[in-house]
Amino acid sequence: MSRLADVSDTKRLLDHLYDPVVEELRQVEEVLRRELRSQYPFVDELARHSFHLGGKRLRPALVLLAAKACGAVKPDHLVLAAVMEMIHTATLVHDDVLDQASLRRHLATVNARWGNETSVLLGDYLFTHSFYLASTLETTFACQTIGRATNTVCEGELRQIESRGDYSLTEEDYLSIIEAKTAELCACCCRLGAHYAGASPEVEEALTEFGHCLGIAFQIVDDLLDVQGDEVTTGKSLGTDLEQRKPTLPLIRLLSQVDEKQRAVIVAALDSQTPLPAGALEDWFAGSDCMEYSREQARLYIERAKTQLAGLPVSAARSVLERVADFSVERRH
């Protein structure tokens, strides 16, 4: 994930895109501010801190844009958008709980300031609060949809942990993992937006599939950007995924194109040490089509995503969903 990249540019661009739901997003921020409070000062400090962790607000925007593309944003949508952002934040906080081995690397805020135990509990606090908030709606639909989706996300994250150092992972395995760990939550946002706007089952499915494809493309680009690294800000050329021995699409593509001997050299470099020695793999990546190939795969998913919107009436929200899709694949950080 390109979490260490500069998100503020991305955020600025997205803010511009979110225009048709800007007022509703402001109301979601209000819900989040109201909910992320506690009468106990320490819990309150943590809850307020977590309010600022998400940043891009992509998930609330998807709920609201899907709703608006199907009809209108209703009060339930504001609650659900806040729920999805809280869940996303919980996963970010838990992502930052580190194993000893990787403690020196990407030190993240909650973890760095308050330690592992507090990070785990803050994530749990956000998870349980979001489930409670979802249960304040009239039916169990949101709880069921969100419960199933978040469970799939955890399953995907566990499968990704298992895949570390497994350089025999296929493109199909990789896609199946990112479908679970990333696409599922985006799909869930779009489904909730459509469902609570009273969309027909067909439209609800189409928007769910839109979110699913968007999520896959988004993660492929995240992984691609991670391997490309961020030379301007870090002066380094390879990202954290390779150092964590996480096989993502560019590496899987590279390994599929080299012979056994070359493969052994690359795997040895990956397994050698953390951090990777500078220059150990750059030439391999530069000499292959793996970056273009990965972005092309993401583009194919974005095309499939946009096709799903064909049945919706023309609207500002629908256009923005298309532009969010295009943006997610063309972005450079």
Next chain:
Amino acid sequence: MSRLADVSDTKRLLDHLYDPVVEELRQVEEVLRRELRSQYPFVDELARHSFHLGGKRLRPALVLLAAKACGAVKPDHLVLAAVMEMIHTATLVHDDVLDQASLRRHLATVNARWGNETSVLLGDYLFTHSFYLASTLETTFACQTIGRATNTVCEGELRQIESRGDYSLTEEDYLSIIEAKTAELCACCCRLGAHYAGASPEVEEALTEFGHCLGIAFQIVDDLLDVQGDEVTTGKSLGTDLEQRKPTLPLIRLLSQVDEKQRAVIVAALDSQTPLPAGALEDWFAGSDCMEYSREQARLYIERAKTQLAGLPVSAARSVLERVADFSVERRH
């Protein structure tokens, strides 16, 4: 917590007590076995492993006994009992995610075998699965009740982290923390048992208060046993709470009875190092009434708990609830 104490004796005693719901508990085990599975081998291994972590099955038993004391155990109760056990297991798994500083101490299974990241994700997997399972019932009542209770638990756990090394913590503060982190979930089990058995609002409240008082007493005794230590099995005399600088009732009582100078000596010993030097504090505890006082406080809560059962018809389940209450305060490990 006396997690390191020998739970098998406790379990044996409780198993005997659970007699009136033994068949239903077996069905709950079946639900757990069925639910804690995954098509992905690594996730499946973890899920199956977590099935064995809970052990005492106190929470499912509370759901079932409360149900039976109010009428009959229904299919929803089996689901809810499994949900509550899964949530309890999730909190156990997350309890075991350690800060670097305490890594050498109580090494716990998931954490020791699979590391912090996997433990966090397995806990999340169990949390989200339990919420999903609760949402399969007809109304949002279970989701709301469970969502609120688990959120309160997290808040209580965070407050306890904050209280570490705070030797000015009062008995009232301590009770307020254990009400949140322990009593809330026991209360929730009893409420769900009563509610889904069709109990009147008054009976539901009485059983909720029963669970609340039972949970407080249970935690006081847990904390008391931790300070007493387990000389037979560990050969050591003071428990982990003091080493983690966690002020629990015996210490709070002790500190309230000494003068400023004595207090300074005790606090210095507590702050000095981990592990505590042998014999540093034993005499202080032995010379005060703090152990008897703590158990007496627990007894008062148990009396209050049992009073709540007065309005229920005489039944085997009601008797067992009384005996579980008595057992929880008289147990020696």
